[in-house]
Amino acid sequence: RIMRPDDANIAGNVHGGTILKMIEEAGAIISTRHCNSQAGEPCVAALARVERTDFLSPMCIGEVANVSAEITYTSRHSVEVQVNVMSENILTGAKKVTNKATLWYVPLSLKNVNKVVEVPPIQYARQEQEDEGKKRYEEQKLDRLETKQRNGDVILPVINPEPHTVGYSQSSLIHLVGPSDCTLLGFVHGGVTMKLMDEVAGIVAARHCKTNIVTASVDAINFHEKIKKGCVITVSGRMTFTSNKSMEIEVFVDADPFVDEPRERYRAVSAFFTYVSLSKEGKPLPVPQLLTETEDEKRRFEEGKGRYLQTKAKRQAQMQQAAQ
Amino acid sequence: RIMRPDDANIAGNVHGGTILKMIEEAGAIISTRHCNSQAGEPCVAALARVERTDFLSPMCIGEVANVSAEITYTSRHSVEVQVNVMSENILTGAKKVTNKATLWYVPLSLKNVNKVVEVPPIQYARQEQEDEGKKRYEEQKLDRLETKQRNGDVILPVINPEPHTVGYSQSSLIHLVGPSDCTLLGFVHGGVTMKLMDEVAGIVAARHCKTNIVTASVDAINFHEKIKKGCVITVSGRMTFTSNKSMEIEVFVDADPFVDEPRERYRAVSAFFTYVSLSKEGKPLPVPQLLTETEDEKRRFEEGKGRYLQTKAKRQAQMQQAAQ
Amino acid sequence: RIMRPDDANIAGNVHGGTILKMIEEAGAIISTRHCNSQAGEPCVAALARVERTDFLSPMCIGEVANVSAEITYTSRHSVEVQVNVMSENILTGAKKVTNKATLWYVPLSLKNVNKVVEVPPIQYARQEQEDEGKKRYEEQKLDRLETKQRNGDVILPVINPEPHTVGYSQSSLIHLVGPSDCTLLGFVHGGVTMKLMDEVAGIVAARHCKTNIVTASVDAINFHEKIKKGCVITVSGRMTFTSNKSMEIEVFVDADPFVDEPRERYRAVSAFFTYVSLSKEGKPLPVPQLLTETEDEKRRFEEGKGRYLQTKAKRQAQMQQAAQ
Numbered sequence: 021r022i023m024r025p026d027d028a029n030i031a032g033n034v035h036g037g038t039i040l041k042m043i044e045e046a047g048a049i050i051s052t053r054h055c056n057s058q059a060g061e062p063c064v065a066a067l068a069r070v071e072r073t074d075f076l077s078p079m080c081i082g083e084v085a086n087v088s089a090e091i092t093y094t095s096r097h098s099v100e101v102q103v104n105v106m107s108e109n110i111l112t113g114a115k116k117v118t119n120k121a122t123l124w125y126v127p128l129s130l131k132n133v134n135k136v137v138e139v140p141p142i143q144y145a146r147q148e149q150e151d152e153g154k155k156r157y158e159e160q161k162l163d164r165l166e167t168k169q170r171n172g173d174v175i176l177p178v179i180n181p182e183p184h185t186v187g188y189s190q191s192s193l194i195h196l197v198g199p200s201d202c203t204l205l206g207f208v209h210g211g212v213t214m215k216l217m218d219e220v221a222g223i224v225a226a227r228h229c230k231t232n233i234v235t236a237s238v239d240a241i242n243f244h245e246k247i248k249k250g251c252v253i254t255v256s257g258r259m260t261f262t263s264n265k266s267m268e269i270e271v272f273v274d275a276d277p278f279v280d281e282p283r284e285r286y287r288a289v290s291a292f293f294t295y296v297s298l299s300k301e302g303k304p305l306p307v308p309q310l311l312t313e314t315e316d317e318k319r320r321f322e323e324g325k326g327r328y329l330q331t332k333a334k335r336q337a338q339m340q341q342a343a344q
Numbered sequence: 345r346i347m348r349p350d351d352a353n354i355a356g357n358v359h360g361g362t363i364l365k366m367i368e369e370a371g372a373i374i375s376t377r378h379c380n381s382q383a384g385e386p387c388v389a390a391l392a393r394v395e396r397t398d399f400l401s402p403m404c405i406g407e408v409a410n411v412s413a414e415i416t417y418t419s420r421h422s423v424e425v426q427v428n429v430m431s432e433n434i435l436t437g438a439k440k441v442t443n444k445a446t447l448w449y450v451p452l453s454l455k456n457v458n459k460v461v462e463v464p465p466i467q468y469a470r471q472e473q474e475d476e477g478k479k480r481y482e483e484q485k486l487d488r489l490e491t492k493q494r495n496g497d498v499i500l501p502v503i504n505p506e507p508h509t510v511g512y513s514q515s516s517l518i519h520l521v522g523p524s525d526c527t528l529l530g531f532v533h534g535g536v537t538m539k540l541m542d543e544v545a546g547i548v549a550a551r552h553c554k555t556n557i558v559t560a561s562v563d564a565i566n567f568h569e570k571i572k573k574g575c576v577i578t579v580s581g582r583m584t585f586t587s588n589k590s591m592e593i594e595v596f597v598d599a600d601p602f603v604d605e606p607r608e609r610y611r612a613v614s615a616f617f618t619y620v621s622l623s624k625e626g627k628p629l630p631v632p633q634l635l636t637e638t639e640d641e642k643r644r645f646e647e648g649k650g651r652y653l654q655t656k657a658k659r660q661a662q663m664q665q666a667a668q
Numbered sequence: 669r670i671m672r673p674d675d676a677n678i679a680g681n682v683h684g685g686t687i688l689k690m691i692e693e694a695g696a697i698i699s700t701r702h703c704n705s706q707a708g709e710p711c712v713a714a715l716a717r718v719e720r721t722d723f724l725s726p727m728c729i730g731e732v733a734n735v736s737a738e739i740t741y742t743s744r745h746s747v748e749v750q751v752n753v754m755s756e757n758i759l760t761g762a763k764k765v766t767n768k769a770t771l772w773y774v775p776l777s778l779k780n781v782n783k784v785v786e787v788p789p790i791q792y793a794r795q796e797q798e799d800e801g802k803k804r805y806e807e808q809k810l811d812r813l814e815t816k817q818r819n820g821d822v823i824l825p826v827i828n829p830e831p832h833t834v835g836y837s838q839s840s841l842i843h844l845v846g847p848s849d850c851t852l853l854g855f856v857h858g859g860v861t862m863k864l865m866d867e868v869a870g871i872v873a874a875r876h877c878k879t880n881i882v883t884a885s886v887d888a889i890n891f892h893e894k895i896k897k898g899c900v901i902t903v904s905g906r907m908t909f910t911s912n913k914s915m916e917i918e919v920f921v922d923a924d925p926f927v928d929e930p931r932e933r934y935r936a937v938s939a940f941f942t943y944v945s946l947s948k949e950g951k952p953l954p955v956p957q958l959l960t961e962t963e964d965e966k967r968r969f970e971e972g973k974g975r976y977l978q979t980k981a982k983r984q985a986q987m988q989q990a991a992q
Contacts, residue, residue, distance in 0.1 A: 021517055021543065022353075022543065022546070022547065024349070024350045025349040025350055025846070025847040025848065026349070026350045026846050026847060026848045029844075029898075030897060030898040045520060046518075048520070049518060049520060049576050053576070053600070081354060082353075082354040084515075084547055110547060110550040110551050110554065111550065111554045111555070112554065113551075113554065176825075176827065177824075177825035179824065191842055192840075192842070193841045193842045193843070194839055194840070194841045194868070194871055195841070196677075196867065196870070196871060198673070198674050199522070199523040199524065199673035199674060200522050200523060200524045200673070200674045202523075204573075204574045219844065220842070222844070223842055223844060223900055226900070227900075227924075249678060250677075250678040252839075252871055252874070252875070276875075345669075345693060346693060346696070346697065348847075348848045349847040349848055350847070350848045369669060369670060372670070373670060373732050373758060376758045376759070377732075377756075377758040377761070380758060380759045380760065380761065381761065386759045386760075387759075388759075405852075406852045408697050408701075432701075434697060434700045434701040434704060435700070435704045435710045435711075435712075435778070436704065436710075437701070437704060437705065454759070523672075523673040523674070524672045524673055524674045528729075528730045
């Protein structure tokens with residue numbers, strides 16, 4: 021579809037959140053279709069996890085986004101989908117890969133939302149493909165368990181913060197979940213949640229560096245808990261780490277099922293977003309260093325640095341491999 | 345209502361699809377109101393057909409669209425509505441007719457969506473009006489039968505197409521039908537479908553000629569089948585014909601009721617859109633000729649030429665009549 | 669236009685904010701048209717103030733909103749517009765007055781946004797009408813000066829609040845101002861701001877009483893400062909007063925012009941919203957009493973009580989007048 025002014029920031033760059041939402045919609049369609057392809061219980065695929073994704077080149081207003089999706093692995097109860105997004109300038113014909121994403125879906129029964137139905141197996145061209153898929157499946161399973169632990173954390177407000185401290189840029193928004201945000205089962209689309217997360221992370225980044233910012237990458241996101249229609253969700257973001265030219269922002273999503281439900285507020289999702297600051301010519305700008313004050317902030321900064329160095333090392337290894 | 349940036353292309357011209365959506369909403373309101381005006385079964389008017397409509401002058405961001413609708417004929421089971429759209433520049437006060445459209449609606453029972461209820465007759469000022477309406481009614485009935493046959497056709501992807509061939513510009517998008525797209529009966533508003541069709545047709549046209557394009561006219565559109573909430577719809581477009589200054593694009597809408605339904609994918613709507621290419625000053629530009637390769641493409645080109653010449657002849661006849 | 673699921677809460681009642689947005693759009697159109705009706709500088713009408721408005725009966729999904737607007741007074745630099753909203757059930761034909769609102773607009777030059785242009789005078793049928801309009805004009809001018817003083821106040825966050833205290837329900841959201849939120853001059857439509865204010869106030873009310881809530885009335889709203897495209901706005905709400913069956917919520921809008929602007933965050937709007945809690949049958953429910961803790965909260969509660977009793981007395985006086 022054509023990118024519209026509302027999909028983009030004032031510099032004309034399409035929000036990462038808009039792209040994540042399109043990716044998720046494509047993934048939900050292909051996996052729901054697959055899971056209903058055999059006689060059996062009708063079901064709807066729910067997003068369980070998005071693997072780390074890099075935004076390779078910015079998309080602009082007026083360009084056409086081409087989204088293609090393919091199922092690459094199925095376990096008994098989950099589907100792995102690979103989605104590719106290309107931006108096409110229909111005036112010049114130029115095409116660029118915007119990003120590639122890997123998503124995991126779980127099919128939930130249309131009649132009983134708490135029941136996970138079985139996934140029809142796919143055929144692999146080679147045994148190798150199945151083995152590699154299985155390895156990815158085991159890895160993401162482990163990682164999901166790990167992030168579940170980290171979830172108690174909350175973002176506390178700060179009065180009169182100093183510039184470039186964590187408290188200075190931290191932000192949160194609330195959103196009342198409406199019908200258009202939801203699947204047939206009455207739960208929020210994963211893509212809607214990711215769009216809100218990107219919105220908050222982008223505001224945190226812009227408050228910190230006061231320039232035009234764009235999403236560079238999103239770390240793996242795990243969707244621990246479904247969010248129901250009518251909930252109020254609070255999306256909060258705080259900066260955790262800055263390198264010379266990038267900012268890492270941690271985002272939490274909490275759901276408040278406050279009407280007709282005896283349940284307490286709960287943590288539904290959390291993730292790390294990385295942003296860069298761009299000049300008017302689209303060149304990366306230096307980023308003011310994040311000032312950490314408390315012990316927790318210093319620890320989170322070091323953890324963020326760890327993730328940053330790990331990603332950098334991985335990318336260099338890939339480039340060396342590609343060069344050989 | 346005031347036209348916003350999201351309603352328009354990057355040159356500031358409001359999308360034909362946005363206008364078609366407003367027209368359809370006005371038609372649905374007036375015909376639903378009429379069909380419920382007598383004691384009887386509550387019902388909702390569903391769009392069955394839109395007659396050919398020409399876009400007489402472009403509308404721009406910031407202008408106000410004035411939409412007025414009037415019932416011009418009723419048969420036992422259908423309502424003909426005439427809708428006029430005027431654009432008003434509230435700064436200068438200038439008003440222009442943007443387009444006039446004729447729509448046919450069929451009232452479906454609120455309790456049983458497969459039952460068509462009876463339409464209360466309207467009063468005609470003169471017998472002549474009723475006779476002319478009846479003639480239009482018979483004509484559109486015939487035409488609807490005809491297009492039903494043509495519906496088996498599909499659009500196949502082409503690898504590495506040459507510039508200006510059919511495969512070069514053909515495009516498709518998928519859309520998951522959400523609650524806001526639907527009427528009280530849970531079926532997609534005809535206007536929502538037409539907006540998506542115009543979006544795809546516009547992308548096909550822009551890919552072909554790489555300039556700013558606007559909708560010039562839409563051929564009669566027949567809505568053969570309803571599309572239900574939760575369906576995935578695939579909207580595909582391919583170019584069929586080019587004259588010196590216009591392009592004709594055929595658009596198909598296929599619905600995939602992939603959850604909870606034993607039904608196969610089916611063709612819901614098809615139509616022809618005509619686009620022109622505009623310079624920055626708003627003047628029509630020459631259009632590159634469409635290169636046809638297969639027998640089918642050549643046949644469709646000839647059929648498109650037939651429609652083009654017929655429309656041209658009709659318009660000249662009208663102008664001569666007006667001049668006399 | 670037809671009310672959609674996205675315009676309403678889960679009980680099917682259209683949000684007060686959606687109605688306020690439609691009212692403001694109608695007012696902006698009629699006053700911009702009037703101010704450009706004489707040769708002179710092209711201008712766009714900007715919302716300066718909305719008088720207190722009561723929501724007389726709820727509107728539901730599927731109903732059609734009929735909005736009509738009329739200019740009732742002009743001063744040298746401002747226009748008073750009266751807007752009426754009727755809900756129409758097109759299945760039964762039943763029509764009900766939803767609310768009536770009075771809005772004040774100021775025409776700003778299209779070339780120089782800081783210049784207020786002159787308003788062409790309207791003709792009055794009787795001298796009386798002009799005199800009454802002038803009285804209303806003087807009154808609102810006074811009131812606008814008053815609220816400007818109260819504007820320093822900020823909402824401080826509370827950790828682990830007790831149920832039914834002010835801190836328990838207070839909420840805030842942030843919103844990045846996009847192109848579709850703005851007028852031709854690049855400033856946020858007053859209606860967009862009011863819709864966000866109603867959204868926050870509704871969440872505060874629902875958090876307090878955990879039931880289905882609807883907007884009952886909105887006190888006069890003054891728009892002190894324009895908000896520019898690209899700003900981040902923070903909309904915060906806190907409960908100030910509860911009667912047996914109603915809740916009063918104070919809402920602040922702060923704008924943060926954080927890109928490309930040397931300016932500090934500023935208070936753009938503030939207002940009081942009143943909500944009632946409804947049972948599933950649409951009957952008013954008792955509201956838990958607000959627990960006030962600090963001196964400021966107690967003072968605000970007393971002020972809210974004053975406004976509540978004043979409104980009640982005014983309404984009784986009107987009913988007695990009507991009965992005579």
